Every structure is written in structure tokens, then in C-alpha cells.
Amino acid sequence: MPDTEIEITRRFDAPRPMVFEQWLDAASIADWFPPETWQIVSATMDGRPGGLWRASYQSMTGDELVEYGEVREVRRYDRIVLTLTQIYRRTPGPETTIVVSFEEVADGTLMTFRQTGFDSIERRDGNEAGWRGCLDKLEARVRRLKRDETELRQLHEDWFVASARKDIEASMAPIADDVVSYEHGVPAQYHGIDAVRAVCQEGFDQAAGDFEWTVPDLRIVVDGDLAVAWGLNHMQANEGGQTTMDMWSRGTRVFRRRDGRWQMIHQHVSFPFDPASGKAVFDAGP
Numbered sequence: 001m002p003d004t005e006i007e008i009t010r011r012f013d014a015p016r017p018m019v020f021e022q023w024l025d026a027a028s029i030a031d032w033f034p035p036e037t038w039q040i041v042s043a044t045m046d047g048r049p050g051g052l053w054r055a056s057y058q059s060m061t062g063d064e065l066v067e068y069g070e071v072r073e074v075r076r077y078d079r080i081v082l083t084l085t086q087i088y089r090r091t092p093g094p095e096t097t098i099v100v101s102f103e104e105v106a107d108g109t110l111m112t113f114r115q116t117g118f119d120s121i122e123r124r125d126g127n128e129a130g131w132r133g134c135l136d137k138l139e140a141r142v143r144r145l146k147r148d149e150t151e152l153r154q155l156h157e158d159w160f161v162a163s164a165r166k167d168i169e170a171s172m173a174p175i176a177d178d179v180v181s182y183e184h185g186v187p188a189q190y191h192g193i194d195a196v197r198a199v200c201q202e203g204f205d206q207a208a209g210d211f212e213w214t215v216p217d218l219r220i221v222v223d224g225d226l227a228v229a230w231g232l233n234h235m236q237a238n239e240g241g242q243t244t245m246d247m248w249s250r251g252t253r254v255f256r257r258r259d260g261r262w263q264m265i266h267q268h269v270s271f272p273f274d275p276a277s278g279k280a281v282f283d284a285g286p
Contacts, residue, residue, distance in 0.1 A: 004118040006128045010135055013108040014142045018149075020077045020102050022138060023047075027223055029055055032137040035130045038065060049074055053082065063089060069098075077102060084115070086127075094119045096127075148222040152229060152255065155262055156218060163213040166204040172197050176256070176263040184249060184269055196267075209239025215251065217286065225257040232286055233269065247271075247282040 012019050022028045024047030030040045038057040041064075045053040054068040069083035080100045086093045096117035103110040113131065118124040155174050162170035172193060181190040183199050190196050204211065215231040230252040237245035254266040271280040 004116065004121065004124050006113070006115040006118075006124060006131065008113045008128070008131060008135065010111045010113070010139065011105070011108060012111060012139060012142050014146045016077050016102050016104045016109045018145060019109045019111055019138075019142055020080070022141065023080050023100060024071075024074070026053075028141070029053070032134055032141050033057075033067070034134075035065070036133045047071060047074065069095070072097075093123060145222055148227065148257075149220050152220050152222070152227055152262055153218070155255075156215065156229070160213055163204075164211060166207075166211060168197060168201050168204065171200055174255075174262065174264055176258070176265045179263075179265055179267070181267040182269065183267075184271060207235070207237040208244045209237050209242075211245075212236045227255040227257075227262065229253045229255065234285070248285045249282075 022032065024045060026043045026045040029045055030043035033043070033055050034040045034057045038059050041056040041058050043055040045051070047053075049071055051071045052068070053071060054066070056067075057065045059065070066087040067084055068087075069085055071080070071082045073079065073081035078101065080098075082098050083095050084098055085095045094117055096115050099114045101112045103112075113135070115127065115131070118127065159171065159174060162173070175193050175196060177193050179191075179193055179196055181196050181199075182188065183190055183196075185199075190199060212235070214234050215229075216234060218229060218231040220227060220229045230250075233249045233251045235245060235247050235249070236243070249269055249271050251267070251269045253264050253268075255262045256265045257263075271282060272284050273280050
């Protein structure tokens with residue numbers, strides 16, 4: 001390896017998309033980019049090819065460090081190329097190039113980090129020490145995100161099981177008392193868990209026979225104590241071998257962690273409509 005190149009390999013116990021996305025989100029880099037003993041001041045990231053990014057930090061002694069650059073290449077979940085220039089005490093360093101590659105392996109993700117373009121071994125060594133600390137923070141962040149996503153996916157699985165039993169109280173378990181829900185039908189808003197309980201009970205009563213609710217394409221994004229889940233709801237019912245319900249709708253749900261557990265604080269579910277007839281469409285699947 002050339003004297004002015006850094007190469008670091010890390011293995012993450014997490015899916016490749018999760019690790020990949022941490023490089024292209026401003027809130028994420030604000031969390032794990034700051035070197036030890038430094039605090040983030042601001043962070044921006046346009047994670048598209050040609051997009052610009054910038055992060056500024058302040059030390060405990062008041063020194064300022066700025067890093068900025070351009071995103072040169074984004075090959076989704078495989079590779080990211082970006083430039084990085086540091087300004088320390090108002091003195092800019094050389095423009096360096098970072099190439100991060102991501103490989104899916106049996107136990108998670110293998111990430112290889114390379115940075116080239118340093119003008120001295122001393123600068124390279126200082127940056128390598130900094131990056132190793134930052135990647136420790138990235139590893140901790142990914143571990144938290146994986147834990148939170150696992151909890152939320154299990155919440156949904158428990159929800160689906162409770163719905164199949166038409167168990168209204170178990171179905172209400174993940175819903176906050178002060179929830180605001182935009183349901184499929186009127187009124188436009190349902191305020192509070194009692195209102196949501198009533199509309200869900202009505203739905204169970206209308207679903208003759210065996211009932212199943214799933215979200216096959218469930219997506220989840222977590223940021224601290226807030227999370228958003230979305231996907232297409234598939235609701236089916238069967239009685240005596242006959243299908244009594246088979247419909248799709250859109251669903252977005254917002255969760256907040258309160259007292260150590262996730263609760264749904266907002267839901268928005270809706271059917272698309274046919275512009276020609278103005279009527280709702282119930283079978284517009286994926």
C-alpha cells in the first residue's frame with residue numbers, strides 16, 4: 001500500500017443496505033463522523049452523484065474542523081466514491097478521495113474503506129487514527145439501528161397475529177393513547193386510541209371468516225426515538241373456502257419510543273382512486 005493511502009476493512013453484523021445508507025444521510029454522518037472529543041456543529045449531505053456534502057465540528061478547546069467534498073459515484077449498496085478536504089484552524093489540506101465498497105457476506109456486511117491523496121505520512125496517520133474511531137462509532141450506530149428495526153419488525157409480526165385472531169386488545173397494544181390516525185374512511189381524522197379501537201373493531205366485524213393482514217413490502221427507517229414504517233397493506237378474508245375480502249391499501253405509520261417501548265403515534269392509510277370515475281380502487285396491488 002502506498003505510504004499516503006489508508007485502507008481499513010470492517011465487518012458489520014447488519015444488512016448491506018443499512019450500512020451503505022449511513023454514508024449518504026446528513027443525520028447519520030452528524031452522529032458518527034465527528035472525531036473523538038469533537039462535537040458536530042452542522043452537517044449536510046446531497047447523496048447523489050455530483051452532490052455536495054459538508055460537516056463542521058468544534059473541539060472541547062474551541063478549535064474548528066471543517067470537512068467537505070463532492071459525491072462522485074453512488075452504486076447502490078455496492079460502492080460510494082466521494083472527495084474530502086479538511087480545513088483545520090482555517091488551513092485547508094489536500095483534496096483526498098474516499099472509495100467505500102460493500103460486500104454481502106454470510107454474517108452481514110464487509111466494508112472496505114480506502115482514502116488516497118494525502119500530502120504527508122503524518123497527515124495520513126492522523127486521519128487513519130481518526131477514521132478508526134469514527135468507524136467504531138458507525139459500528140455502534142448500526143448495531144442500534146439493527147436492534148431497533150428488529151424490534152419494530154417483531155411488533156408488526158405480533159400485530160399481524162393479533163389481527164388474524166381478531167383480538168382487538170392485542171391489536172391496540174402498540175398504539176399510543178394520543179394517536180392521530182387517518183383511516184380508510186371518514187372522518188378525516190381519528191383522535192385517540194378509543195377512536196382507533198372502534199374503527200378497527202368495525203373492520204374485524206366486517207371481515208367474515210378467517211382474516212389476514214400483512215405488509216409484504218414493509219420498510220422501516222429509525223432515527224433515535226422516532227421511526228417510520230410504510231408499505232402496502234394486504235387484507236384478506238376467507239369463509240367456507242370463499243374469498244370474502246381481498247384488498248390493498250397504502251399505509252404509513254410513525255412510532256415513538258416511550259418508556260423503552262415503541263408506540264404508534266400516527267397512521268395514514270388510504271386507497272388510491274380512479275380519476276375517471278372518482279371511486280376508490282381496492283385491488284391496486286404492487
